[in-house]
Amino acid sequence: MTRPDDALSTLRVALGERSYPIHIGPGLLGDPQWLTPHLAGRQVMVVTNETVAPLYLSRLRQGLGDDLDVRELVLPDGEATKTLASVERIWDALLEAGFNRRCTLVALGGGVIGDMVGFAAACYQRGVAFVQVPTTLLSQVDSSVGGKTGVNHPRGKNMIGAFWQPRAVLIDTDTLSTLPARELSAGLAEVIKYGLIRDADFLAWLEANMAALRGLEATALTRAIERSCSLKAEIVAEDETEQGVRALLNLGHTFGHAIETHQGYGRWLHGEAVGTGMLMAAELSQRLGWLEAADVARIRAILAAADLPLAAPVDMTPEDFLAIMRLDKKNLDDRLRLILLERLGEACVHDRTPPERLVALLEAFPRR
Ligand SMILES: NC(=O)c1ccc[n+]([C@@H]2O[C@H](COP(=O)([O-])OP(=O)(O)OC[C@H]3O[C@@H](n4cnc5c(N)ncnc54)[C@H](O)[C@@H]3O)[C@@H](O)[C@H]2O)c1
Numbered sequence: 559m560t561r562p563d564d565a566l567s568t569l570r571v572a573l574g575e576r577s578y579p580i581h582i583g584p585g586l587l588g589d590p591q592w593l594t595p596h597l598a599g600r601q602v603m604v605v606t607n608e609t610v611a612p613l614y615l616s617r618l619r620q621g622l623g624d625d626l627d628v629r630e631l632v633l634p635d636g637e638a639t640k641t642l643a644s645v646e647r648i649w650d651a652l653l654e655a656g657f658n659r660r661c662t663l664v665a666l667g668g669g670v671i672g673d674m675v676g677f678a679a680a681c682y683q684r685g686v687a688f689v690q691v692p693t694t695l696l697s698q699v700d701s702s703v704g705g706k707t708g709v710n711h712p713r714g715k716n717m718i719g720a721f722w723q724p725r726a727v728l729i730d731t732d733t734l735s736t737l738p739a740r741e742l743s744a745g746l747a748e749v750i751k752y753g754l755i756r757d758a759d760f761l762a763w764l765e766a767n768m769a770a771l772r773g774l775e776a777t778a779l780t781r782a783i784e785r786s787c788s789l790k791a792e793i794v795a796e797d798e799t800e801q802g803v804r805a806l807l808n809l810g811h812t813f814g815h816a817i818e819t820h821q822g823y824g825r826w827l828h829g830e831a832v833g834t835g836m837l838m839a840a841e842l843s844q845r846l847g848w849l850e851a852a853d854v855a856r857i858r859a860i861l862a863a864a865d866l867p868l869a870a871p872v873d874m875t876p877e878d879f880l881a882i883m884r885l886d887k888k889n890l891d892d893r894l895r896l897i898l899l900e901r902l903g904e905a906c907v908h909d910r911t912p913p914e915r916l917v918a919l920l921e922a923f924p925r926r
């Protein structure tokens with residue numbers, strides 16, 4: 559595929575002495591110049607799933623030269639498969655292939671594949687190289703960047719994992735052409751998140767361009783991916799292991815992870831749960847006197863424009879929420895730590911929410 563040079567951009571995630579590139583543009587998948595420089599040695603294990611394999615595996619293989627020892631592992635699809643058992647399948651395949659510490663894992667797929675492959679890479683022989691090739695909007699704007707890897711536990715999302723950074727992130731924007739609309743909306747939730755926590759101008763741009771984004775208009779999508787990755791790269795560079803500012807990336811996640819866990823993994827998409835969780839966080843912020851009613855109305859409107867759910871599950875009681883939220887990884891000293899909004903474009907970590915205010919929000923928030 560030919561590509562005008564200006565259609566490609568490269569950002570970097572700087573981590574002290576180290577850094578890695580995020581390449582963004584159309585046509586990256588089949589082009590050897592993007593993937594091969596990031597391989598640690600000749601041994602390459604491409605891990606994908608049964609939905610993505612028929613769409614993009616052969617294209618990715620074209621980007622790997624004949625002189626490499628390339629193996630493929632195709633896992634089942636779905637959030638419910640983001641388990642230690644699936645990661646064990648990756649380790650089994652690596653051992654069966656006789657792969658050593660200079661092998662490279664390539665994660666081809668959405669956030670589920672990326673999180674599992676990253677975790678497999680973090681642990682295999684105490685750590686090997688991996689490259690993220692994200693194919694959903696959500697994974698292109700969020701999960702492929704920053705090195706959070708892991709799997710779910712029945713009691714909570716991403717409870718088992720490690721911080722392990724990829725060697726590179728290759729975002730081929732052409733892959734979005736096959737993404738189902740519901741998955742696109744889920745990805746838009748994390749895009750909106752960046753505007754809410756860090757960039758009010760970007761939020762306004764998203765409001766004005768939501769139709770173009772949902773219509774898969776290439777220029778708009780690329781701009782949204784670039785701005786999201788750039789904001790995430792900035793935050794991760796400041797705080798790689800979530801000691802401080804990185805927690806802001808969790809806006810909507812304390813509520814959202816509770817929904818995903820309670821409903822059974824995969825029933826609500828991650829982005830859908832985060833979207834509803836962000837509205838819950840916004841309404842709580844209003845109850846605490848920070849956001850104005852008009853701010854919350856704007857948030858509700860942009861989530862609706864992205865076709866995201868605006869109500870929590872009908873069968874979830876306040877106690878259901880609280881029981882799961884108490885296990886959230888951000889909590890310290892038995893205190894709930896929530897990400898709330900001081901204003902549009904500015905978030906904070908809050909661990910002093912009066913319990914009765916939180917319960918009132920959980921009781922009043924709409925159900926569907
Ligand atoms: N590590 C992080 O920082 C981070 C950040 C955000 C989310 N996550 C995690 O990411 C996961 C969600 O990721 P996701 O939304 O990408 O879900 P996903 O990986 O389940 O992918 C969504 C669906 O789209 C399919 N798909 C992937 N690419 C496609 C394409 N190009 N065309 C057609 N179908 C395609 C997948 O097979 C799947 O059915 C959750 O587990 C979440 O916890 C992690």
Ligand SMILES: O=C(O)C(=O)C[C@@H](O)[C@H](O)[C@H](O)COP(=O)(O)O
Pocket residue numbers: 700704706715716748800804805807808811887
């Ligand atoms: O990169 C981060 O940091 C995030 O919090 C990004 C989130 O969108 C993502 O869902 C992440 O996996 C959540 O992390 P967790 O630590 O709350 O499990």
Ligand SMILES: [Zn+2]
Pocket residue numbers: 700748811828832
């Ligand atoms: Zn998320």
